[in-house]
Amino acid sequence: MTKSIHTDYFFDEAAYNTHDGGYVPLEEPKTPQQPLRIPPLLKPDKETATDTYYTVEAQAGETQLLPGKKTKTWGYNGSLLGQTVVFKRGKTMHIDLKNSLPELTTFHWHGLNVPGPYTDGGCHAPVYPGKTRHIDFKVDQPAATLWLHAHPCPSTAEQVWHGLAGLALVTDDVEAKLPFPRNYGVDDIPLVLQDRRFHEDNQWDYEADYDPDGVQGPTPMINGTINPYFDVTTQRVRLRILDGANRREWRLHFSDDLPFTQVASDGGVMPEPVEFTHLMLTCAERAEVIVDFGKVTPGHTVTLYSDDVPLVRFRVHDFEADDVTLPDHLVDIPNPDVTPNTPVRKVVMSGMDEQVMIDGKKFEMQRIDARQKVGNVELWDITNTNDMDGGMVHPFHMHGTQFLVLSRNGHEPYANEHGLKDTVGVNPGETVRIKVWFEHTGVYMYHCHIIEHEDGGMMAQIEAYDPDHPQTYKLMDMDTLMNAVAEERGIDVKDLKLPGMSSYEKMGMKM
Numbered sequence: 001m002t003k004s005i006h007t008d009y010f011f012d013e014a015a016y017n018t019h020d021g022g023y024v025p026l027e028e029p030k031t032p033q034q035p036l037r038i039p040p041l042l043k044p045d046k047e048t049a050t051d052t053y054y055t056v057e058a059q060a061g062e063t064q065l066l067p068g069k070k071t072k073t074w075g076y077n078g079s080l081l082g083q084t085v086v087f088k089r090g091k092t093m094h095i096d097l098k099n100s101l102p103e104l105t106t107f108h109w110h111g112l113n114v115p116g117p118y119t120d121g122g123c124h125a126p127v128y129p130g131k132t133r134h135i136d137f138k139v140d141q142p143a144a145t146l147w148l149h150a151h152p153c154p155s156t157a158e159q160v161w162h163g164l165a166g167l168a169l170v171t172d173d174v175e176a177k178l179p180f181p182r183n184y185g186v187d188d189i190p191l192v193l194q195d196r197r198f199h200e201d202n203q204w205d206y207e208a209d210y211d212p213d214g215v216q217g218p219t220p221m222i223n224g225t226i227n228p229y230f231d232v233t234t235q236r237v238r239l240r241i242l243d244g245a246n247r248r249e250w251r252l253h254f255s256d257d258l259p260f261t262q263v264a265s266d267g268g269v270m271p272e273p274v275e276f277t278h279l280m281l282t283c284a285e286r287a288e289v290i291v292d293f294g295k296v297t298p299g300h301t302v303t304l305y306s307d308d309v310p311l312v313r314f315r316v317h318d319f320e321a322d323d324v325t326l327p328d329h330l331v332d333i334p335n336p337d338v339t340p341n342t343p344v345r346k347v348v349m350s351g352m353d354e355q356v357m358i359d360g361k362k363f364e365m366q367r368i369d370a371r372q373k374v375g376n377v378e379l380w381d382i383t384n385t386n387d388m389d390g391g392m393v394h395p396f397h398m399h400g401t402q403f404l405v406l407s408r409n410g411h412e413p414y415a416n417e418h419g420l421k422d423t424v425g426v427n428p429g430e431t432v433r434i435k436v437w438f439e440h441t442g443v444y445m446y447h448c449h450i451i452e453h454e455d456g457g458m459m460a461q462i463e464a465y466d467p468d469h470p471q472t473y474k475l476m477d478m479d480t481l482m483n484a485v486a487e488e489r490g491i492d493v494k495d496l497k498l499p500g501m502s503s504y505e506k507m508g509m510k511m
C-alpha cells in the first residue's frame with residue numbers, strides 16, 4: 001500500500017470537549033495494572049443451522065474495579081457491561097430480554113437493522129422489573145461491531161453510566177474471507193472506552209457528577225477494567241474500539257506514534273483500509289483497527305493513549321511472524337441512487353447544556369417528526385448550529401439503518417467515513433450530508449449521542465413506512481413511564497426526578 005498515513009484527528013480543534021467549561025481531564029489511575037477484561041461470548045441457549053436462541057439479562061451486581069470495596073454496577077449477563085453477543089448473518093435470532101434490575105429498562109441494539117420500535121429496543125419497548133420481552137429477527141447486514149445499551153428515555157444516560165453497555169458482533173462470509181485477525185480474546189479484542197469518577201467507597205454517583213452537556217469522569221475504564229494491560233502473543237491484533245462513554249471524545253494514538261490501520265467503521269468493513277497514527281472517536285462511534293506489532297521487540301510495551309493519558313498497555317511477547325498485507329480494496333459498499341424528486345431533508349442540532357434541541361424542538365415520545373418510505377433513498381443535511389468558537393461536536397446517530405456520509409460542508413468526508421455509518425460527529429457550524437434509506441418499517445429515533453443531550457431532548461423520531469402495509473404503533477408516553485418508575489422506587493410521582501427532566505424544565509417545556 002502506498003497510501004498516506006493520517007497524523008491528525010480530522011475534527012475541529014476548537015470544538016473538542018477539552019475546551020468545554022465542564023471538561024473533566026482524564027487522569028492516569030494510580031492503582032495497580034490489571035489484565036484487560038475480555039467480555040465473554042454469550043452462549044446461545046440453543047442453536048440450529050438456521051436459528052439461534054439467546055437470553056440477555058439485565059442485572060445489578062458488584063464489580064471489583066479498584067482495590068478495596070467493590071463498585072455497585074449493572075450489566076448484561078454479568079455485573080458490568082455485557083457478554084458479547086454474536087449474530088451470524090442469515091440466521092434468525094430469538095432473544096429473551098430479561099430485566100432483573102429494580103427499574104424498567106430497554107434493550108437497544110445500536111447499529112442493528114431491525115424493525116422499530118420494539119425490536120430496535122428504544123424508549124417504546126420497556127421491559128419492567130422481573131419481566132421478559134421476546135424479540136425475533138433475521139440478521140441481514142454486513143459483519144460489524146455493534147452494541148447493546150439501555151435506552152429508556154430520559155434515563156438512558158444514567159443506565160449506561162451504571163454499566164448497561166455490551167457488544168454485539170455481526171459475522172458474515174465476506175468478512176470471514178478477509179485477512180483479519182479474528183481469534184476472539186487473543187488477537188481480536190473489543191475495547192469499550194468509558195470514563196468514571198469514583199466517589200466514597202469506590203462507588204459511582206451519577207447525580208453528583210451530573211452535567212447536562214454530558215457526564216464525565218477522570219478515570220479511564222476499558223472493558224470495565226481500570227489501568228489495564230493486554231498480553232500480545234500475535235504479530236497483528238485487531239481492536240474493535242467503541243466509544244461507550246456518555247460524553248467523552250477519545251483522541252487515540254500509540255506510543256512512538258505506531259501506525260495502525262482502520263478496516264471497519266460503525267456499519268462494518270470499509271471499502272479501503274485507512275492508515276492512522278492519530279484517530280478521534282466521538283460517542284457511540286466504532287473503529288476496528290489492526291495494529292501490527294511486527295517492528296516491536298518482544299519484551300517491550302506499546303501504550304494506547306488518549307491525549308497524554310495511557311488507556312491500555314500492550315505487553316508484547318514472542319510471536320510468530322505474520323506479514324500479511326491487506327488488499328487495497330476490502331469490500332463493496334451499497335450506494336443506491338437517490339429516489340428522484342426527493343427533497344433534501346434538513347435536520348438542525350442546536351444548543352448546548354439544557355438548550356439542546358433538534359429542529360427547534362425537544363423530543364416527545366408520542367410525536368412523529370418525520371416519515372420516509374421504506375426503500376426510498378434520501379439525502380439528509382445534518383447541521384450543527386453551535387458556533388465554531390464556543391460550540392461542540394454533536395455525534396448524530398440514527399436507529400434502524402446504516403447511512404453513507406457524502407460530504408462535510410460540501411467537501412469530502414474524512415478518509416475513514418467511506419463505509420456504512422450509524423453515527424457521525426458534526427462539527428460546530430458544519431453541515432454533514434448523508435444518504436439514508438430504511439429496509440424495515442418502524443418508528444426510529446435519531447439523536448445526538450452525547451447521552452445527556454438525548455435525554456435532554458436532542459432527539460426526534462421518524463416513521464419508516466410501507467404504504468402497502470400501514471401500521472400503527474403503541475408508543476410509550478411520559479405519564480406511563482413516570483408512574484411506573486415512581487412505583488418501582490416507592491415514591492409519589494410528584495417527587496420523581498429523572499435526569500433529563502431538568503433540561504425541559506429550564507426551557508419551560510414539558511417532557
Ligand SMILES: [Cu+2]
Nearest residue numbers: 394448450453
Ligand atoms: Cu449533542
